[in-house]
Amino acid sequence: MKSASFRFLWIGQSMANLGDIFYIVGLISILYASTESPFILALVPFLSMLGRFISGMISPLLLNRYPLKTLLVHSQVSKTLLLCLLxxxxxxxxxxxILVIVSFVFTIAFLDGWAAPASQAMLPRLVPKNELVKANSFFSIIYETVNLGGWALGGLLVAIFSGQDVILITLALYLVATLLMTKIVDPTEFYRKFSEGRQSGELKEGWQIVWRNPLYKSLYVIIAFEAVANVVWIASILYxxxxxxxxxNESWWGYINTSFFLGMVIGGIICSRFTTVFxxxxxxxxxxFSFGISILTLLFGLTTIxxxxxxxxxxxxxxxxxKAIAANTFLQKSASPEELPKIYAVESSLVSLLFAVSSLLFGALAEIxxxxxxxxxxAILLGIAAIYAVTRHRHFIIEESNFPFER
Known part of the structure; x- marks a missing residue:
């Protein structure tokens, strides 16, 4: 974890993630001031998820043709130029x-759709495999800390300055992120893959990898159940x-979100302190922890205190x-460097689609x-996912022979 490239990755990704939060906060502030329409505000997360889903679906075409660093840098450069235009x-x-303005949300999310799996797949290339759990824990702590403080800080900046000013701050963060990502050195040699058939075969490649491997398929069935179940934590239901x-009053929505992100940070710290046991x-x-999350979700929904x-x-x-660190470690230690970004692209598409559709369904249930x-x-869906994990426990084995390089 002393690798300079690892530092460039986590600092650059942190700057980019913080910028993503700031620009959404600033844009929502601008849209609300000009329209006061809840429907227009709801378009922001919907278009963001839609952009990520479409991007995740086509990302295998890019992953076969360009190195991960190239995709990371070009995505961040493009996002920076788009934000400058906005x-x-x-x-x-x-x-x-309004249509022109919200179209930027879709386009920026689309660019993020291949940057996110590229970033996740880059991490195991930059640290020794015996430090993957520690690196994943550290990355998660930083990510959740940014989430924990980013929304509150973004809201404070909007209150002090304006939505336009916050977007200009985001532009500065994007520039720093771009610079840092250009300094990453990927030690894994890239071999461009040329398609011998139709490009539709490449688009299905990640899905085929997941479907044919019992470990990946088991993990992604669990992820699919959780993607639907986790919709209960969206603002419209929590409000x-x-x-x-x-x-x-609505301030408690903020307290609940803060409590969740604080728990995520604590979970990352626990994992990093007890890496060997974990x-x-x-x-x-x-x-x-799959069973634990199901029980806690049920208790939360039934409490009135x-x-x-x-x-x-x-x-x-x-x-x-x-639980998320465990699932990530399984993937990163079992998948080859060529497979991993395509597997993460499948996850991005799957979660985005299920989350977007389930948001509408759960919102209707809450209203009816x-x-x-x-x-x-x-809680029932999470319980089913946990039971499925028990029935598939024999498949949760790391095949480290897939990991082609040793440090």
Missing amino acids: ALILVFHITSS VFVAEILGE ETNLKYVLIT AWLSLVLMGLVGVFQQL WDVRITFIIS
Whole structure:
């Protein structure tokens, strides 16, 4: 973890992630001030998910033809140029078309759709494989710390300055991220893959890799269930839960989110402190915390005590982090460098699609029935995922022969 390239990766990705949060906060502030339309605001996360889904679907074409570093750098450069154009439009009032403005959300998310799997697949190339758990824990701590402080800081900056100013700050963060990513040195040699048939075969390549490998398929069935179940944590459902069930004002939505991200940070710290124990028990960590998240989600949905909801949410964050690190480590230690980015691209597409569709479904359920029914359904789905993990436990074996280089 002393690798300079690893430092460039995590610092650059942190700057990019913080910029992503700031620009969304700034843009929502601008859109709300000009339209006061909840529908327009809802377009922002929807278009973001749609962009990531489409990008994830076509990313195998790029992953076969370009090195991971090239994709990372070009994605960040393109995002920076787009944000610069958006800033010019907003500052100089070039157009007032909402459609033009929200189209930037889709395009930037589309560019992120291949940068995210490239970044995740780059990590195991830059650290020794015996430090993967520690590196994943560290990366997760940084990511959740950015999430924990980014939204609050973004809101504060919007209140002090303006949405346009926050987007200009994002532009500076994007520039720094781009510079740092250009300094990454990928030690894995790249071999361009030429398609002998139709490009549609390349588009299915990642899905075929996942489907044919029992470990990958088992993990992605669990991820699919969780993608649907985790919709209960979106703002539109939590807002209703806080108001109708807990009987608190909307500030408690912020407290609950903070509790979750704090739990994620604590989970990352726990994992980094007990790396050896964690690494030798990956299978049991995955199964145990899958059941734990299901039980905690059910308890959260049934509680009417505000302070207890914060405790439960914090525990969900801890459990979610530990389980996610276990799943990531399984993938990174088992997949080859050529397979890994395509596998992560499948995850990005799958989660984005299921999350977007499930958001509409769960939102309708919360409106038609008691909002608590959504948490009960979520807990059941998570429980099914945990039971499935138990039935497939024999497949949770790391085949380290797939890892082609030793350090």
